[in-house]
Amino acid sequence: MIESPRYVTFSQDEARSKRMRVELFPPDSVTEPRHWVRHDQAFAMMLRPGSIEWGSKRSVLEKFEYGAGDLALCDRHVGEWVGLMNVTHLQLGVSDAALMACSDGAYGEVELRPSRKFADLRLSAMVAAVHAEMVAGFPNGRLFLDSLEQAIAITLVNGHAVRHRPVQLYRGGLGSARLRRIKELVHAKLEDDLSLDEMAQSVGLSTAHFARMFRKSTGQTPHQFVLRQRLERAKAMLRAPDARILDVAVACGFKTQQHFAQVFRDVWGVSPTEYREALVGPDATHVSETEDSPRLVTSDSQPELHSHGLPFASLLTPGRTRNL
Numbered sequence: 396m397i398e399s400p401r402y403v404t405f406s407q408d409e410a411r412s413k414r415m416r417v418e419l420f421p422p423d424s425v426t427e428p429r430h431w432v433r434h435d436q437a438f439a440m441m442l443r444p445g446s447i448e449w450g451s452k453r454s455v456l457e458k459f460e461y462g463a464g465d466l467a468l469c470d471r472h473v474g475e476w477v478g479l480m481n482v483t484h485l486q487l488g489v490s491d492a493a494l495m496a497c498s499d500g501a502y503g504e505v506e507l508r509p510s511r512k513f514a515d516l517r518l519s520a521m522v523a524a525v526h527a528e529m530v531a532g533f534p535n536g537r538l539f540l541d542s543l544e545q546a547i548a549i550t551l552v553n554g555h556a557v558r559h560r561p562v563q564l565y566r567g568g569l570g571s572a573r574l575r576r577i578k579e580l581v582h583a584k585l586e587d588d589l590s591l592d593e594m595a596q597s598v599g600l601s602t603a604h605f606a607r608m609f610r611k612s613t614g615q616t617p618h619q620f621v622l623r624q625r626l627e628r629a630k631a632m633l634r635a636p637d638a639r640i641l642d643v644a645v646a647c648g649f650k651t652q653q654h655f656a657q658v659f660r661d662v663w664g665v666s667p668t669e670y671r672e673a674l675v676g677p678d679a680t681h682v683s684e685t686e687d688s689p690r691l692v693t694s695d696s697q698p699e700l701h702s703h704g705l706p707f708a709s710l711l712t713p714g715r716t717r718n719l
Contacts, residue, residue: 415544416488417525423480428453432474435488436507439467440522445482449475449511459512464519468555470509485526493548496603506557521547534654541591542618545602568612573598581624586648591617626662633671640667
């Protein structure tokens with residue numbers, strides 16, 4: 396895990412990043428104590444049972460035993476002395492932008508209380524969704540992860556902030572002009588990897604405030620809304636007899652044909668091919684198309700973090716995926 400024989404430091408530039416970092420670490424065989432420092436807010440979940448030796452002094456390390464799903468919140472800037480790290484874990488670097496958006500009146504940094512071991516079922520479920528997204532190659536895109544990071548940040552600030560002013564709750568929603576601006580942005584960028592920050596900036600709001608107000612106005616999270624618009628476009632395109640499933644997936648912002656087919660079936664109850672055949676007949680289907688093939692349809696650079704299906708919808712909204 397650690398390349399330096401004694402010190403490991405993550406830069407201030409990384410701390411100022413507006414995007415969450417996600418890294419998977421296998422067990423480490425190095426036993427010599429090392430001073431490990433991060434300037435972003437590091438937060439980890441253990442993926443399997445194991446242990447970590449760590450402490451505030453090199454000469455005094457304590458062994459912590461972990462189960463799968465246990466969490467740790469690192470001491471930012473100060474760092475930790477780490478010995479044997481015998482556990483597979485997922486490490487998230489939560490951005491300052493996400494933390495500050497969850498704390499009205501906060502400037503600079505939001506200070507969180509470090510904890511070398513704690514349990515929180517809601518946080519664990521969110522991190523598990525990030526891990527699933529990473530394993531699948533991030534098929535749900537930037538907006539899904541931005542929304543997930545915002546939910547993680549809200550939970551961390553509310554439960555672990557040393558001092559903060561809770562985010563003010565607003566009764567209303569977005570005005571008609573702002574909603575219209577958001578819809579125009581989404582329709583113009585359905586093919587792109589739209590981010591939560593970009594949507595919020597387009598109407599002059601913080602990401603946390605925007606997400607809450609958008610939900611009040613539409614009954615959907617921004618990710619659910621964008622996904623619905625992509626699927627509506629897909630239905631319209633599939634009405635053309637010569638439409639190829641792969642071309643439709645690309646035009647509607649899906650990273651793979653397989654992911655597109657899976658989400659389409661989850662929401663509409665039929666595959667894209669079945670939907671088109673019901674409208675234009677089986678002769679329109681291209682024999683060479685295979686919806687189950689995981690063909691990559693975009694070569695955009697991956698974000699700093701690494702999903703499958705729609706796990707985040709179930710974390711924030713009751714009901715089945717079909718009700719997006």
